[in-house]
Amino acid sequence: MTLDTAWSELSELLGDRITRSKPDLAAHGGSESYFPATPPEAVAYPEATAEVSALVRICAAHGVPVTGWGAGTSLEGQAQAFSGGVVVDFARMNRVLGVGQADMDARVQPGLTREALNEELRATGLFFPVDPGANASIGGMASTRASGTTAVRYGTMRDNVLGLEVVLADGRVIRTGTRARKSSAGYDLTGLFIGAEGTLGLITELTLRLHGQPEAVSAAVCAFDSIGDAVRAVVDTIQMGIPMARIEFVDEGTVAAVNAYSGSEMALVPHLLVEFHGSDSAVEEQAEAFGTIVADHGGHGFQWAASAEDRRALWTLRHHAYWAILAARPGTRAVVTDICVPISRLAEAVEATQADLQEHGITGPILGHVGDGNFHAILLFDPSDVAELERVKAASDRMVALALSMGGTSTGEHGVGVGKKAFMAREHGDAWQVMGLVKQALDPQNLMNPGKLAPDAN
The missing domain is CATH 3.30.70.2190 (Alpha-Beta Plaits)
Structure with missing residues (x-):
């Protein structure tokens, strides 16, 4: 079965809010990293959880892959539809659903950006602190377990999401977590979906922890x-x-x-x-x-x-x-990579990375959120020079090997997608296969953002 067999049902559900127009497909085919443009077969713009649920049910019945889309940064290719199918763009699900001022929390839709949320919160004396730099969507930030410049004090998305509403691969809608600040009631399903990159389901609502604006x-x-x-x-x-x-x-x-x-x-x-x-x-x-x-x-x-x-x-x-680094060498693109190491090994890791880049003649300025041991290298390459791209990717691989040798991780905040997938077995051992079992249990058809993060289905 293909998208063609599902098209009439999807069109009846969403009308002109599902499209196969070339401009829409092109706009949802790329990322801010080095992966080649890969347009999906269709783009959907739902406005409510019920529509997302119905869309997923239709796609499941016809074997059509589904990939979520936030702001589209996708530094490791997470939002690109390499397997085709439908990209679900949450831009129209962008509302603040409620603010609990006394409880310092908020319910929001996934397409809301962090800047829009904080603008909405200005009069309350509260703010949402997670700042990855870009004006990212809240749903995308949760899906990649984002952090950023303020993580050293306020934590990452893992620390600031209390609960989720998620549409599973069969169209069921579940809620995880509560507004309570702690719970010992069962598995931490909220934590399971944060960082899952849409491979287990689509996030349609988030309950966020807010903080007081400092004096x-x-x-x-x-x-x-x-x-x-x-x-x-x-x-x-x-x-x-x-x-x-x-x-x-x-x-x-x-x-x-x-x-x-x-x-x-x-x-x-x-x-x-x-x-x-x-x-x-x-x-x-x-x-x-x-x-x-x-x-x-x-x-x-x-x-x-x-x-x-x-x-x-x-x-x-x-x-x-x-953007400044890209502008320093016009016409280039970048492999934007990040690693995270124990704070005691940070100086060593940064110095070793800089020495490696210099030895291999690679332009790769280094910057990062060093308060939590996480740093980035912007590795520039000429997109017409295949050999240079391979040298740059090899340098990124050596950074990961260095981080793992120090007890660190292949990615502190960019996520896995396809770019870091090759390192998952080395980092997690048999635990990566357990992730694969979770994926198979929740998405037996392998339709939710297939090919990303988890082991490939047999």
């Missing part, structure tokens, strides 16, 4: 003469228990790209970008303690950003680093 916020940038000194300052800061809200690292290659892109004038050495949240007195104490640690590691050139405008400018530089 005072202060940010700073400081320079170091070497990567090792900067990262060791981070390690000492974490071990001292200083409650940083953000602590980010950029190497000299990233600084050079950002300077050229934005007109900033940062010294061409590694930098840390930090932010403190709390009361006025707490922020002052945290900043003073951090300043002492930085001085011990040769940090210099402190620039404070206390005003909201200055802080936005500072973090805009960080969040635009990817």
